[in-house]
Amino acid sequence: MINKNKSELEITLLLEAFFKKYSYDFRQYSKAHIMRRIMNRMKMTGLENISQMQSRLLNDETFASTLLQDLSITVTEMFRDPGFYRSLRENVIPILKTYPFIKIWHAGCSTGEEAYSMAIIMQEEGLYERTTIYATDFNQQALSQAKEGIFSNKMMKEYTANYQLSGGKESFSGYYTANYDSVIMNKSLKMNIVWANHNLVTDSVFAEVHLILCRNVLIYFDKNLQNKVQKLFLNSLINGGFLCLGSKEGLRFTDLSEEYTELDKKQRIFKKKY
Ligand SMILES: C[S@@+](CC[C@H](N)C(=O)[O-])C[C@H]1O[C@@H](n2cnc3c(N)ncnc32)[C@H](O)[C@@H]1O
Structure with missing residues (x-):
């Protein structure tokens, strides 16, 4: 329970940093969606926790662009449905x-x-x-x-x-x-x-x-x-x-x-x- 609250807080701070530095506002996206995508990116980049990710986000524009792609979800089709x-x-x-x-x-x-x-x-x-x-x-x-x-x-x-x-x-x-x-x-x-x-x-x-x-x-x-x-x-x-x-x-x-x-x-x- 304590860990869950800590991750939630870290994610809030991460999204705040994304908005303040790059003007992309994910603060009101569905929590479950954001959590899934962030955890996935953390595994793929070998980062140990969300705080490390925040520091990377603030200092590395290429990483910010990768995270933007992660959070966007661009899956689509012609004549979908x-x-x-x-x-x-x-x-x-x-x-x-x-x-x-x-x-x-x-x-x-x-x-x-x-x-x-x-x-x-x-x-x-x-x-x-x-x-x-x-x-x-x-x-x-x-x-x-x-x-x-x-x-x-x-x-x-x-x-x-x-x-x-x-x-x-x-x-x-x-x-x-x-x-x-x-x-x-x-x-x-x-x-x-x-x-x-x-x-x-x-x-x-x-x-x-x-x-x-x-x-x-x-x-x-x-x-x-x-x-x-x-x-x-x-x-x-x-x-x-x-x-x-x-x-x-x-x-x-x-x-x-x-x-x-x-x-x-x-x-x-x-x-x-x-
Ligand atoms: C899953 S795709 C849907 C594409 C298409 N509408 C479809 O149904 O096949 C979601 C799209 O919404 C865009 N999107 C997400 N948040 C957005 C925002 N705040 N403003 C504009 N586009 C956004 C993403 O970049 C992504 O391309």
């Missing part, structure tokens, strides 16, 4: 079609697979010309990869299956050019994607949008931080706009559930009330 994208095509796109221009925000876009999936859908629906996709993340390394649009060829079989299950009817290989072990996404998909560094914890609203996708990000935040970020989303959406969360995320325990109707409960798609 195909049922979600199917519902998006069926329930959201027909409404977006009624707008003269469409703004979409992917918050926590990681290496970009989600934004490219959306660009494909908008192209297929004949809407891409009048769409702007803002794809943001606070992890610059992930964003740089996203901008390049180069992915491992090994993943394409799985992504093709995801695409087909999501209701895609074209040949998925038409959206990229393969080059040995990697593929590069078509230039036409990148045309209306704006990649930007944005931190959900410390930055504010930057656009008014019709659709927000923030999937598999809030799961790493504690309840207070989820509430804060949900307020940011509410203020960024037009009335009648859509909010899409990950399969393990929801609004039920936030202060804002009354502000939305559930468009698709299973796929976590919500509509902001007028």
